[in-house]
Amino acid sequence: MEQHGHNGHAHIIATKRLLNKVAVVTGGAKGIGGATAKLMAENGAHVVIADILDEQGTSLAKSINGRFIHCDVSIESDVEAAIQLAITWKGKLDIMYNNAGIGDEGGSITTIDMKKISKVIGVNMYGVIHGTKHAARAMISGGKGGSIINSSSTAAIMGGLGSHAYTLTKEAILGLTRSSSCELGTYGIRVNCVLPHAVLSDMLVDTYRRFEKDITVEEVEQKMGENASLLKGRCGSVEDIAHAVLFLASDESGYITGHNLVIDGGYTSSSVNMTFIYRDKKTKSDHPS
Incomplete structure (x- = not known):
């Protein structure tokens, strides 16, 4: 208001x-x-x-x-x-x-x-x-x-x-x-x-632990963060x-x-694996002062 x-x-x-x-x-x-x-x-x-x-x-x-x-x-x-x-x-x-x-x-x-x-x-x-x-x-x-x-x-x-x-x-x-x-x-x-x-919830961690019994919450977060979203890889x-x-x-x-x-x-609206196409590859010389 x-x-x-x-x-x-x-x-x-x-x-x-x-x-x-x-x-x-x-x-x-x-x-x-x-x-x-x-x-x-x-x-x-x-x-x-x-x-x-x-x-x-x-x-x-x-x-x-x-x-x-x-x-x-x-x-x-x-x-x-x-x-x-x-x-x-x-x-x-x-x-x-x-x-x-x-x-x-x-x-x-x-x-x-x-x-x-x-x-x-x-x-x-x-x-x-x-x-x-x-x-x-x-x-x-x-x-x-x-x-x-x-x-x-x-x-x-x-x-x-x-x-x-x-x-x-x-x-x-x-x-x-x-x-x-x-x-x-x-x-x-x-x-x-x-x-x-x-x-990142108990349900997600429990799912991972069905396959890796001793996996930690931090490790789950890291694994999911690698390809879970388009937002800097965060869960x-x-x-x-x-x-x-x-x-x-x-x-x-x-x-x-x-x-x-x-x-x-953004995960379901685009191909996370192809985001490299959009990465900024410009060098400093591309931006004249």
């Missing part, structure tokens, strides 16, 4: 972008969800953290004056209870961030075990369906619209970035985002999606994703729905 003082100069006034909004964040105890819950609270939101990590979730909720509820998003009644907690606590639901997700050990499509991937489908796909369903009900009942944000992945738009199970669930989220935005727009409910890439941070979610949760994105926001440092 810009305000002009008596001297005519513009002053930037800090505003809380989610003032008095009520949000539920699944998988909100740590990682991207935890960073987002903190940022939402800093911007004036009342946040319910829904997660299976009771100790971490309770601690974080206390630190941000929020609420915690044990929630396995693959269980519909757990998600419904999380949303009901928000309504009981503050009388409404403005923001639903369907963030909870898990990976798996991967493997060949020729040997894929349907029983093993059912957990990935339950959390990543059914969890988003459950969250969207019950958030939409609460927001329609409230009559003032709202913002639903889903976490997908760049694995949904590029092959080879995740296991088969992870990829199929993350791509399904794109479809649900589009279809539900079509239905819910008439109620003033916006549905959008974020697609993170190469975010994404959980805060990078949190700020994007904050935008989609806020009224600043009021005319955006059905959108997939890719947060990847």
Whole structure:
């Protein structure tokens, strides 16, 4: 917000972008969800953290004056209870961030075990369906619209970035985002999606440790930083994703729905391996003084 003082100069006034909004964040105890819950609270939101990590979730909720509820998003009644907690606590639901997700050990499509991937489908796909369903009900009942944000992945738009199970669930989220935005727009409910890439998180480190047991966080960061993005080779941070979610949760994105926001440092929009073409090879003699 810009305000002009008596001297005519513009002053930037800090505003809380989610003032008095009520949000539920699944998988909100740590990682991207935890960073987002903190940022939402800093911007004036009342946040319910829904997660299976009771100790971490309770601690974080206390630190941000929020609420915690044990929630396995693959269980519909757990998600419904999380949303009901928000309504009981503050009388409404403005923001639903369907963030909870898990990976798996991967493997060949020729040997894929349907029983093993059912957990990935339950959390990543059914969890988003459950969250969207019950958030939409609460927001329609409230009559003032709202913002639903889903976490997908760049694995949904590029092959080879995740296991088969992870990829199929993350791509399904794109479809649900589009279809539900079509239905819910008439109620003033916006549905959008974020697609993170190469975010230095516990999930990323755990993935690497399936292949290199003793690899350190620093080593993962170095490996990913070599080709993870176009931005000086840096990895994404959980805060990078949190700020994007904050935008989609806020009224600043009021005319955006059905959108997939890719947060990847440019990785999926160009060939990282060919960036040498654009490097500046000019010498000092090319720039006469």
